[in-house]
Every structure is written in C-alpha cells, then in structure tokens.
Amino acid sequence: MNNTEKQLEFDKVKAVWKELALTEYAKNKIAEMRPILSAVEEWMIRRPNY
Numbered sequence: 001m002n003n004t005e006k007q008l009e010f011d012k013v014k015a016v017w018k019e020l021a022l023t024e025y026a027k028n029k030i031a032e033m034r035p036i037l038s039a040v041e042e043w044m045i046r047r048p049n050y
Contacts, residue, residue, distance in 0.1 A: 018031065
C-alpha cells in the first residue's frame with residue numbers, strides 16, 4: 001500500500017469518527033488529526049539521497 005492509499009484510508013476513518021463524534025470540539029480535534037509514520041517510513045522520507 002503506497003502513501004496515497006494510506007492517506008485515503010485514513011481520511012475514510014476520520015470521516016466515520018467525525019460522524020460518531022458528539023461535540024463540535026471532538027469533531028474539530030478529529031479534523032486536526034494526522035497519521036503517524038512508522039520509524040521506517042519516516043526514515044525513507046528523510047534519508048539522504050546517496
């Protein structure tokens with residue numbers, strides 16, 4: 001699964017969470033959420049080009 005697919009899946013989950021949220025505060029916090037990369041994914045993004 002590439003990063004675009006992961007982001008789309010995460011966005012789908014966020015949409016469901018927002019529908020289930022009971023308060024506007026909770027909905028806003030859900031909207032602010034961003035996925036956390038695994039250590040390997042982060043390294044692959046930040047690694048120097050050799």
